[in-house]
Amino acid sequence: MKQLFILLSAFLLASCQEFLTRDPENEIGSEEFMRTENDLVLYTNGFLQRHMPDEETLAWGDQYSDNIATRTSTQFLIGDNWGPDEQGGWGGGASGKWSELRNVNYFLDNLPKARSNVSDATYRHYEGVGRFWRAYFYYSMVRTFGDVPWYDSEIDIADADQLYKPRDSREFVMDKILEDLNFAAENCSAEDRYVRSSTLINKWVVLAFKSRVCLFEGTYRNYHEELGLKASAPKFLREAVSAAEELMTTGPYRLVNNPANVATQYRSLFTSENLNTTEVILGLSFRTDVRMHSITWKLFSASFGNNWSLTQPFVNQYLMLDGSRFTDLPGYEQKTYREVFENRDRRLEQTVISPSYTRRISGAVRRDAPNFALTSTGYQPIKWALDDDVHVGLATANNSIPMFRYAEVLLNYAEAKAELGEMDVPEWDRSIRLLRERAGVNGAPPAAYDPYLAAYYQHQTTDKWILEVRRERGVELVFENVRYDDIMRWRMGELLEKTWQGIYIPQKGEVYDLNGDGAPDLSVVDAEPPANQRIPGVAYVVLGSVYRLSEGDRGNLEFGFSQGRRWLDKKYLRPIPTSARQVNPALGQNPGWER
Structure with missing residues (x-):
């Protein structure tokens, strides 16, 4: 065992040196390469391929957040069994996380x-691109681990002081991230050749990302008082406002908004083959028979996907078309599936299957209802799906995937203003009003805070502006890989352990036609009936260890209570992996993860 430990330590030591000191493995004649603009293009295109999240991360990155029920949860959220031995996301070597930084610094x-x-402009643009990706790397690491060692150049293999130094403070690293982003925002080009495809790094991408990073850090410091950094939160919030406002004022983007297309325009951003460059600032481009993916297959597969489903408490947050609150309606808690969709924000029916939803099944277009082999709550997502079952069982979906949208920039601006106490009608009108009216909702500002939202967020605030921005952010950006981070920065981790509630069932044992097409779809029962008594086309949801009704024989369908999800405050940061600390004990450990 001792020999095994020595061998392992030697391997990890070599990896630690390698990931920060060795030239990139795909170097192209290192002495002569990186001397022309074409060389710079080739190298930075590699950043796009290696550093950007893939389509499944963008579509499912929020699957373990508060508003999405899943068939299975992540082990990180189950009980208190996760520890430094299980944690990844740090390792060295050519394929390790730190190799991303090494490639950028090289x-x-x-x-x-x-x-x-x-030219000088070209040189500064590509320096800005490199510094953007360094900031991107470190933002991911700070979100995950908090304090991390900062390196802004390649490390000499003999420089033990740098290779094995302690972690730098969150405060120091975030200031360095801000320096990189400010440089990139000032120097990255806004020329059409970098902007028109929405697939390359440019000035506007940097500003969009900066608004996200600074909002995250400003609110994280504000709500995580244990850091002792609350006094510096406004600095980051003002930087978020500044970045968003520059993009809003001088950038080429706007919301896709044609009142004639209110029923389809929101979802079209996520189902179109071409990125809609009117609103999409950066995204992943897909093409039929060239580059395709399996997102539609996973959404409509009982085995391949994870039964992603929206929860009833989240669906309750969608407004009525007249701008009033659904949760102010008498008896809203007992609204049936069909009633929930009546006169609601048009984004709801473009996010999940609604009673009017149709898709092509076996070549014919027909109405489709939630399938309880694919959903756990009845609110089955379609935001990323193509409406044709030809893609089920095949990785043939060709819809391109947005990563940064102008809509998020408006939300970042509004939230930073609200957190600074500077939100009022003019700021509302240039941000949240635009998003609501694009969805067919009356965009008037709130007269008072919403008690339902205040209770949902555990009475952390009764500020009407903050609560309404959170509502809008959830609705607009659902399934876009930002919600988990929102929960972390708001210090709302307890929301991740709640039992998920689904559609309201007036009475168990009854058979329900969910979408009103005349064909029965669902029955919630104590035991599945014998085969000869089953009604064709009906899904029988059996109460017991997996499902229950909130009121016994009626109520909201509840799911996930047996998964063992448990929130502990130490989970706001991940543990430093054991393997990393074996190489460099000076890294220390995050609070609560010491063993």
């Missing part, structure tokens, strides 16, 4: 080779 260190061969 690029920045070698960029001067091209200075005499490219």
Whole structure:
């Protein structure tokens, strides 16, 4: 065992040195490469391929948040069994996380080779691109681990002080991230050749990302008082406002908004083959027979997907078309599936299957109801799905995937203003009103805070502006890989352990036609009936260890109570992996994860 430990330590030591010191494995004649603009294009295109999240991360990144029920949960949220031995996301080596930083720093260190061969503007643009990706890497690491060691150049293999130094403070690293983003925002180009496809890093991408990063850090410091950084929260919130406002004022983007298309325009952003460059600032491009994915297959597969479903408490937050609150309606708690969709924010029916939803099944277009082999709550998502079952069982979906949208920039602006106490009608009108009216909702500002939302967020605030921005953020950005981070920065981790509630069932044992097409769809029962007594087309949801009704024989369908999800405050940060600490004990450990 001792020999095994020595061998393992030697391997990890070599990896630690390698990930920060070795030249990139795909170098192209390192002495001569990176001397022309074409070399810079080739190298930075590699950043796009390696560093950007893939389509499934963007579509399912929020699957373990508060508003999405899943068939299975992540082990990180189950009980208190997760620890440093299970944690990844740190390792060295050519495929390890830190190799991303090494590639960026190699690029920045070698960029001067091209200075005499490219224009000053081109040089500064590519330095900005490199610094953008360094900020992108470190933002991910800070969100995950908090304090991390900062490196802004390649490390000499003999420099033990740097290789094995302690972690730098969150405060220091976030200031360095801000420096990189400010440089990139000032120097990355806004020329059409970098902007028109919405697939390359440019000035507007940097500003959109900066608004996200600074909102995250400002609110994280504000709500996580244990850090002792609350006094510096406004600095980041003002930087978020500044970045968003510059993009809103001088950028080329706007919301896709044609009143004639109110029933389809929101969802079209996520189901179109071409990225809608009117609103999408950066995204992943897909093409039929060239580059395709399996998102539709996973949404409509009982085995391949994870039964992603919206919860009733979240669906309750969608407004009525006249701008009033659904939760102010008498008896809203007992509204049936069909009633829930009546006169609601048009984004609801473009996010989950509604009573009017149709898709092509076996070549014919027909109405489709929630399938309880695919959903656990009855609110089955379609936001990323193509409405044709030809894609089920095949990775043939061709819809392109937005990563940064102008809508998020408006939300970042509004939330930062609200958190600063500077939100009022003018700020509302240039941000939240636009989003609501695009969805067919009266965009008038709130007269008072919403007690339902205040209770949902555990009475953390009764500020009407903050609560309404949170409502809008949830509705607009659902399934877009931001919700989990929102919950973390708001210090609302307890929401992740709640039992998920689904559609209201007036009476168990009855058979329900969910979408009103004349065909029965669902019955909630104590035991599944014998085969000869089953009604064709009906899904029988059996109460017991997996499902229950909130009121015994009626009520909201409840799911997930047997998964053992448990929130502990130490989970706001992940543990430093054991393997990393074996190599460098100076890294220390995050609070609560010491063993």
